[in-house]
Amino acid sequence: xxxxxxxxxxxxxxxxxxxxxxxxxxxxxxxxxxxxxxxxxxxxxxxxxxxxxxxxxxxxxxxxxxxxxxxxxxxxxxxxxxxxxxxxxxxxxxxxxxxxxxxxxxxxxxxxxxxxxxxxxxxxxxxxxxxxxxxxxxxxxxxxxxxxxxxxxxxxxxxxxxxxxxxxxxxxxxxxxxxxxxxxxxxxxxxxxxxxxxxxxxxxxxxxxxxxxxxxxxxxxxxxxxxxxxxxxxxxxxxxxxxxxxxxxxxxxxxxxxxxxxxxxxxxxxxxxxxxxxxxxxxxxxxxxxxxxxxxxxxxxxxxxxxxxxxxxxxxxxxxxxxxxxxxxxxxxxxxxxxxxxxxxxxxxxxxxxxxxxxxxxxxxxxxxxxxxxxxxxxxxxxxxxxxxxxxxxxxxxxxxxxxxxxxxxxxxxxxxxxxxxx
Amino acid sequence: xxxxxxxxxxxxxxxxxxxxxxxxxxxxxxxxxxxxxxxxxxxxxxxxxxxxxxxxxxxxxxxxxxxxxxxxxxxxxxxxxxxxxxxxxxxxxxxxxxxxxxxxxxxxxxxxxxxxxxxxxxxxxxxxxxxxxxxxxxxxxxxxxxxxxxxxxxxxxxxxxxxxxxxxxxxxxxxxxxxxxxxxxxxxxxxxxxxxxxxxxxxxxxxxxxxxxxxxxxxxxxxxxxxxxxxxxxxxxxxxxxxxxxxxxxxxxxxxxxxxxxxxxxxxxxxxxxxxxxxxxxxxxxxxxxxxxxxxxxxxxxxxxxxxxxxxxxxxxxxxxxxxxxxxxxxxxxxxxxxxxxxxxxxxxxxxxxxxxxxxxxxxxxxxxxxxxxxxxxxxxxxxxxxxxxxxxxxxxxxxxxxxxxxxxxxxxxxxxxxxxxx
Numbered sequence: 044x045x046x047x048x049x050x051x052x053x054x055x056x057x058x059x060x061x062x063x064x065x066x067x068x069x070x071x072x073x074x075x076x077x078x079x080x081x082x083x084x085x086x087x088x089x090x091x092x093x094x095x096x097x098x099x100x101x102x103x104x105x106x107x108x109x110x111x112x113x114x115x116x117x118x119x120x121x122x123x124x125x126x127x128x129x130x131x132x133x134x135x136x137x138x139x140x141x142x143x144x145x146x147x148x149x150x151x152x153x154x155x156x157x158x159x160x161x162x163x164x165x166x167x168x169x170x171x172x173x174x175x176x177x178x179x180x181x182x183x184x185x186x187x188x189x190x191x192x193x194x195x196x197x198x199x200x201x202x203x204x205x206x207x208x209x210x211x212x213x214x215x216x217x218x219x220x221x222x223x224x225x226x227x228x229x230x231x232x233x234x235x236x237x238x239x240x241x242x243x244x245x246x247x248x249x250x251x252x253x254x255x256x257x258x259x260x261x262x263x264x265x266x267x268x269x270x271x272x273x274x275x276x277x278x279x280x281x282x283x284x285x286x287x288x289x290x291x292x293x294x295x296x297x298x299x300x301x302x303x304x305x306x307x308x309x310x311x312x313x314x315x316x317x318x319x320x321x322x323x324x325x326x327x328x329x330x331x332x333x334x335x336x337x338x339x340x341x342x343x344x345x346x347x348x349x350x351x352x353x354x355x356x357x358x359x360x361x362x363x364x365x366x367x368x369x370x371x372x373x374x375x376x377x378x379x380x381x382x383x384x385x386x387x388x389x390x391x392x393x394x395x396x397x398x399x400x401x402x403x404x405x406x407x408x409x410x411x412x413x414x415x416x417x418x419x420x421x422x423x424x425x426x427x428x429x430x431x432x433x434x435x436x437x438x439x440x441x442x443x444x445x446x447x448x449x450x451x452x453x454x455x456x457x458x459x460x461x462x463x464x465x466x
Numbered sequence: 467x468x469x470x471x472x473x474x475x476x477x478x479x480x481x482x483x484x485x486x487x488x489x490x491x492x493x494x495x496x497x498x499x500x501x502x503x504x505x506x507x508x509x510x511x512x513x514x515x516x517x518x519x520x521x522x523x524x525x526x527x528x529x530x531x532x533x534x535x536x537x538x539x540x541x542x543x544x545x546x547x548x549x550x551x552x553x554x555x556x557x558x559x560x561x562x563x564x565x566x567x568x569x570x571x572x573x574x575x576x577x578x579x580x581x582x583x584x585x586x587x588x589x590x591x592x593x594x595x596x597x598x599x600x601x602x603x604x605x606x607x608x609x610x611x612x613x614x615x616x617x618x619x620x621x622x623x624x625x626x627x628x629x630x631x632x633x634x635x636x637x638x639x640x641x642x643x644x645x646x647x648x649x650x651x652x653x654x655x656x657x658x659x660x661x662x663x664x665x666x667x668x669x670x671x672x673x674x675x676x677x678x679x680x681x682x683x684x685x686x687x688x689x690x691x692x693x694x695x696x697x698x699x700x701x702x703x704x705x706x707x708x709x710x711x712x713x714x715x716x717x718x719x720x721x722x723x724x725x726x727x728x729x730x731x732x733x734x735x736x737x738x739x740x741x742x743x744x745x746x747x748x749x750x751x752x753x754x755x756x757x758x759x760x761x762x763x764x765x766x767x768x769x770x771x772x773x774x775x776x777x778x779x780x781x782x783x784x785x786x787x788x789x790x791x792x793x794x795x796x797x798x799x800x801x802x803x804x805x806x807x808x809x810x811x812x813x814x815x816x817x818x819x820x821x822x823x824x825x826x827x828x829x830x831x832x833x834x835x836x837x838x839x840x841x842x843x844x845x846x847x848x849x850x851x852x853x854x855x856x857x858x859x860x861x862x863x864x865x866x867x868x869x870x871x872x873x874x875x876x877x878x879x880x881x882x883x884x885x886x887x888x889x
Binding site: 086155 | 497517756
């Protein structure tokens, strides 16, 4: 059998063709395939029309070794993937009683009766191997077709993820030549995309001339910048032999703005720093309305270092719950350095946590003034390692201002805890 | 000439096939096409390989009236779109001296000499109409091919945007039937995708047989279900004449599980109900860690009805900040109906808000027991309209459990405030 080296990804579902929906499954699939050295040559999103889907599948089979479809495996009438692929490959569907029973049991565990339409999810094309779905009713399918492979995955990311990283990766590993793409991700906060590029551009040529060569991508998302360094190699060790020194060069050039050399989120980085000291954090949030704590507690095990928080959205609650002085708010305004400091001190005292962090600001769209326009955000820290307060002028819509304020507060704590400069 | 009614979008560029890049141009293009009543039937991203691009363009031309390509119009070797389209349509390229001069002038204005490779950007397929680019060197192209139209747009969004909204929209307007697509969105919480479909399936046939016909899509995302009803019509009034009665039928069939008939988020719906009563809400969150309040305060103007919140992540903070009895936690555990009720009463008393809402649960992955497995979540409400407490058994990963718990708490409040049944 020939090694699989080229792939197309097909996402199925009319909802993915609306002006607001983005297909993110194909990114995870691309990542896995690239790691295995399989090049993704095209990605298509196609709606729930039998003829269109059949034509797209036929087109892909004419060009590449591996076709990965996702979505359209649900129980309803517009879930066509299984049937269309069976048609195109000329392999009639038959119901697999074991799958039907598994789906029925899943409903039973939730005290529900399986609707009859769910039996469609137990239909398997001849020669297809069933891929178990630990998080849902729709099983995946692995179909070998001559030297080619067609894989069907469910659309919901939490169902697709484990199947992709488990059985699909395992089966693909046995069918590839052994060269893969390996990436290291450096994460940056506090400088723009172009200033990031300026800092690392001198390395582009030596990196590209190395063996293996390093490819560079810079991505900006919600105020943070990611630098991706990628190499094609037979093993992680071979790739990292060139990537690790390159990461060190990039980190030296980017200085204090690097918050992770290994793709970690800022809430993980800060959490690790707190855990190492045995410190607990308590937050007082105004304009971010709980977003900072919600991100911190996204991380499993965060109860080790997150104590509690107070969302003092109204001015009254800043007095009642945090003990901020009414006259201080009167004199300086709720969005001011004295009030932010008082909020951080207040939450720290009331909780007994080592670290108090406070955010107050104007997320917009209303509430701005000439002196304090929308985007004005004040962040204060009270810690055993010292206190800090900064006023930031953020730009963007309400969502972006809130996201940047939460990220910025965590990054400020990271800098304080590691002795970096805080601009 | 026949009216254009179906389209495919093709984004060109190997960089768009990496695990981190998302194609957003196609969203803007879809929006414009839908507004003009043109249905997008598929979107493809294809790399910089001549044969792949040619095959994808041929495939699209075999299925739809309009093919919109974006990207690959730059001056370098891997910018193939112009040449491949000329090949597929069998219209030889010739250099357009006016374009060459315009590009040369653009360089001159920046005191630069035009590199010779930029002459490639002045190549026009026979019969092609040039679309001016106000923000870059690559002109777009409009090519009529029998009854079909092929449009080539530059990849950078700030170059594509003005071209799309200007000349392309104008030219397309003259080629469509004057019908647009109109959609109404019904949002549902508390039943599965398949149980939603079961409830509305009896209407599919009458809806499809109406004039204009209604197309139905059901979407599941993070535990909530969206029902999209879409009609093609000459005006919103004409579409809504069939969509409004259909929405009423769906709402009658889905009963208390409908939280919005007009696509609003649960935090908007609950906010509107609170504002109408002049009530304020205060939240005590444990496992959701601030997510509930963060979602409520996502909505501009939410300070009208959000008072404050306490994230009592540690047990100690449940005692200190909410006044929960230590013996009660000892006796029933932190995840229990008595503790949830005490949390809701505690936050209500301390804040003076009319509505107290509390969530305590086990989001996982750790912390589960046989009696209280991961996913056990208790929600309590204390309001002037009455008190409520419910224990839910949620499934999924940490993120999904937290999202469902926050959504479920808001939905429970919605049901209480509107006199609906709370399962």
